[in-house]
Amino acid sequence: MKKNSVILIGFMGSGKTTVGRILADLLHVPFFDSDTEIEQRTGSTITEIFEQLGEPAFRTLEYQVLQELLCQTAVLSTGGGIIVSQENREVLTNCQTVVYLKTSPTIFLKRLADDQNRPLVQGKSSIDIQAIFEKRADWYEAVADMVVQTDFLTPIEVARKIQTMLVAKY
Ligand code: S3P
Numbered sequence: 001m002k003k004n005s006v007i008l009i010g011f012m013g014s015g016k017t018t019v020g021r022i023l024a025d026l027l028h029v030p031f032f033d034s035d036t037e038i039e040q041r042t043g044s045t046i047t048e049i050f051e052q053l054g055e056p057a058f059r060t061l062e063y064q065v066l067q068e069l070l071c072q073t074a075v076l077s078t079g080g081g082i083i084v085s086q087e088n089r090e091v092l093t094n095c096q097t098v099v100y101l102k103t104s105p106t107i108f109l110k111r112l113a114d115d116q117n118r119p120l121v122q123g124k125s126s127i128d129i130q131a132i133f134e135k136r137a138d139w140y141e142a143v144a145d146m147v148v149q150t151d152f153l154t155p156i157e158v159a160r161k162i163q164t165m166l167v168a169k170y
Contacts, residue, residue: 005069005070005071005072005073005074005075005076005095005096005097006023006027006029006074006075006076006096006097006099006162006166007070007075007076007078007092007095007097007098007099008020008023008075008076008077008078008099008101009078009080009082009083009092009098009099009100009101009140009143009144010080010100010101010102010103010140010150011080011103011108011133011136011140012080012108012112012115012118012120012121013080013103013107013108013109013111013112013115014080014101014102014103014108014150015101015103015150015155015158016033016077016078016080016101017033017035017077018155019077019101019150019155019158019159019162020033020075020076020077021075021077022155022156022159023075023159023162023163024074024075026159026160026163027075027163027166029073029074029075030072030073030074030075031074031075031076031077032069032072032074032075032076032077033076033077034062034065034066034069034076034077034078034079034082035079037065037069038058038061038062038065041061041065042061045117046058046079046117046118046119047117047119049061050119050120051119055119059081059084059085062078062079062081062082062088063085063087063088063091066078066082066088066091066092067091070091070095080136081120081136083136083139083140083143084136084139089139089142089143092143093143096145097145097146097166097169098143098144098145098146099144099145099146099147099148099162099165100140100141100143100144100146100147100148101148101150101158102140102147102148102149102150103150103151104151105126105130105133107150107151108129108133109126109129109130112129120132145169146162146165146169148161148162148165
């Protein structure tokens with residue numbers, strides 16, 4: 001049975017949180033961001049969770065948040081690694097609308113260049129970061145119901161495009 005949420009997926013720096021907020025406003029539904037939910041529930045930042053508990057513990061928290069929020073009528077922006085676990089991919093395949101914000105490496109690498117808040121990019125070269133993306137690229141495509149190429153669009157344009165696609169779909 002398909003669920004009601006609109007779930008945004010995509011690599012780090014693809015604009016999921018910014019677009020998600022705008023889209024939720026356009027659709028008049030609540031907005032959730034999985035990283036923010038995890039931070040609120042644990043009282044720790046994502047960096048602290050990675051440092052103190054490790055990535056597998058973070059992935060478990062991410063899974064729990066996804067399970068809870070996907071049944072809401074809401075827009076949910078997810079962390080870029082949500083598609084890494086097979087369990088999450090199965091959950092996402094059963095969601096009503098999963099939208100992949102597809103952004104080219106040249107663009108997300110620029111956005112991630114001075115990032116201090118994403119543990120997976122700290123101390124990594126552009127080649128390393130792109131390699132993380134390459135490993136994931138097929139998974140994003142595989143679980144998505146819709147794909148929006150974001151490279152030449154502003155966040156508002158991306159959100160409006162998703163809204164139009166949703167109207168056409170339902
Ligand atoms: C991650 C992406 C981050 C955050 C965490 C891990 C990833 O979210 O969940 O740092 O594995 O790609 P954003 O995609 O919002 O940066």
